[in-house]
Amino acid sequence: MRPTIKDVAKAANVSIATVSLVLHNNERISSETKRRVLKRIKQLHYHPSRSARGLVLSKIGNIGFIITEEHFLRTESFYTRVFLGTEFEAREKDNYVLLATISSSFKKGDPLPRFILERNADGILIVGKVPEAFIESIKKYNMPILFIDYLPPNGDFPGVLIDNERGGMLATEYLINSGHQNIAFIGGEISHPSIMERLHGYKLALEKANIINGNGLVVTNDENLSRQNGYRSAEKLFIQNKNVTAIFASTNATAVGVIQYLKDNNLNIPNDISLIGFDDVEADIMIDPPLTTIRVPKVKMGTEAVQLLLNIIKTETTTAKKIIVPIELVVRESIKNIN
Amino acid sequence: MRPTIKDVAKAANVSIATVSLVLHNNERISSETKRRVLKRIKQLHYHPSRSARGLVLSKIGNIGFIITEEHFLRTESFYTRVFLGTEFEAREKDNYVLLATISSSFKKGDPLPRFILERNADGILIVGKVPEAFIESIKKYNMPILFIDYLPPNGDFPGVLIDNERGGMLATEYLINSGHQNIAFIGGEISHPSIMERLHGYKLALEKANIINGNGLVVTNDENLSRQNGYRSAEKLFIQNKNVTAIFASTNATAVGVIQYLKDNNLNIPNDISLIGFDDVEADIMIDPPLTTIRVPKVKMGTEAVQLLLNIIKTETTTAKKIIVPIELVVRESIKNIN
């Protein structure tokens, strides 16, 4: 049988209350006693029972991580890394992360993640775009909620977000500074607000540099599969447009599709076409030459999110604080300077 | 405040014991009372507290899912899908899955997943190859353990496994039946037993067909990144060997690398080279032509694993039962019949 607080108390010759106080670092306990108790705790490999603790505190130490199944299974490990970040921070703070997927076509009345119904989570992380109907459905449980990489159009929630607009600008400006003018934007899942914001950043940068080019250079397309999306979009772009010299691919999965298209059509990167991506590419994907990109701190998004959420839970405040994680331009070899 | 069993009892005019018995479908309760209680449960949105339940049953309803960080972050969604399977089945059986990653260079003394230390899981799923040192470290906690897609070399544990050998045979035999003789095997992470077994199946099939070709056709290589691995291995293969007509790539990530190599070297699939993979390819990866492959039921592996593990937990037996999930040859267009 696993040891309980009683066993520790007996071994250390104190009451169970003392053990509990030691566990919580209460200053009422002398350092001598503390030492003795701690020694026994270690010796017996004692760990307090979560159930017992949860029962009295009515706080379980779990946080829910909700994502659409589609996003979770994406070949890009974007959200997987975010998840890992949440796991790291949760562990640090003595919490567990419970992952649940929902359908991206969730509609009212569909079953909710069990940890919501059973209130087996102290708070909830909603990751990536989720259906509005889902958000509506869980509102009434009023658990603390925090969004990651998405904010619903209405309602004011806290969130951990990427500075997509600045990223879009950064990417575009870098292309402009490298002498490009005919810069195309290829958008993946354009209905995701993040992509919209990147597009907005792109437009802003062009405007600022007084470059006016028709909308023909912006190709969007809402297929689910980002790579095919990138491929098809590139195809579409080049049919209409022969003089593009640079492409801003709004995600790296899109970029991979674009690369395939360029390869299939004997267009060399960066000599014929310069290309910049968004999100650092997984090392596993072979891209030749290495892709210049905007790096997003995925793991950090997870850790920040958990920190903020736990804070909201602890202080029982309602906040709509937004944390914007910094992005970074990573220059590699996919862009040609044509100045 | 969330409703408790007391609230239900009061509303239904019974004792809390009755409510509990209704919850457990005890036949001691008349159907009339049962109906009344159930009605109130629904009305009040009552869900029993996990903490309270866990406390009295000393069984928490969590199962741990342990995987190396490296495997979890793989671009192939193989293990992600297995995870999803476990999640589905766990949910069905009123359990939660707690995921923890460990380092693939885990050594004695490294910190263990918290749910092991705290015994916050009733049983553990170990997924993919993990360091021997890790297995040694957790043995002493003697929690029920089940392996997925891996079995440690020593110790007799239950597991849910792929019939890799049969898969290797199936793939190779299909190539043979299509008239190929110079069939190469390109192995990804060859130190993973699964890959070894596929290789063994390959050899068996060749033997059975009386095809003798030197070991020059087997290229293995233990780089971590499967795609680069595939690329490099293909390179190596073709330097030594000019007359290969078919390749069996031991994983699909490897196959993708091989495809890139072939494309870069103007070798057409299937006209110049036939190719077969292993694991069904993610729809997102653009492969032209569609790849013939051995399909592995990933989600099913997860559900089966949870079923078996929960069974072991419930019956408190020690078993070393192995579940071999069926595989399937999926014929698409990457193989040329040269008979």
Add this chain to the structure above:
DNA sequence: AATTTTTAGTTAAACGTTTAACTGAACATA
């Protein structure tokens, strides 16, 4: 020396379940 304050604990109730042991009424049996 008597009183008050501080220190370093202890006692006991509470959290929400499960379930063995009990009970009282209705029914069956001799």
Add this chain to the structure above:
DNA sequence: TATGTTCAGTTAAACGTTTAACTAAAAATT
């Protein structure tokens, strides 16, 4: 009629914590 038996529940203890309220001893104050 007296006595079992079955039915349909109820009572109460137990699970392992936390923490407010209490206490006994030591230290400080008058």
